[in-house]
Amino acid sequence: MNNNIIGTNIANRRHALNISQEKLAEASDLSINYISRIERGASKHISAESLYKISKSLNISMESLMERKNTNHINPGPQQEKLINYLQNFNLEKSETLSKHILDLLMNYHIEL
Known part of the structure; x- marks a missing residue:
């Protein structure tokens, strides 16, 4: 390495x-x-x-x-990293459900993704 x-x-x-x-x-x-x-x-x-x-x-x-990083990749900020780590603590089904709820919440507030 x-x-x-x-x-x-x-x-x-x-x-x-x-x-x-x-x-x-x-x-x-x-x-x-x-x-x-x-x-x-x-x-x-x-x-x-x-x-x-x-x-x-x-x-x-x-x-x-x-890992060798792709130079075009943008690293998540500290809050995004916390969210990613939080979601990774759940199984895939639960993580997907929570992700959907978060996205729905963002869409309801008309936050452009």
Whole structure:
């Protein structure tokens, strides 16, 4: 796995959430120096445990941090991410039902999608 991809994805997500390396280090119980090295791609090995701690602190999946992103893809904002994560906690049928209700609510208020 290319650590530059992981580091870039971590930095992008951290910036999207508007949090500092210091806050991420504190939330993930890792050092600021280590977070900085990961983001720069200077850390040759990132343990699964460290990646898990970072992903939980950034409220994103480990897989998302490891994948090469399409440059045309727009990352969801923090509130959208919370909604996505909330919906993913349900089985597919319940998640689809809740999604339909949310869309109906938006349509009733004439919010353009």
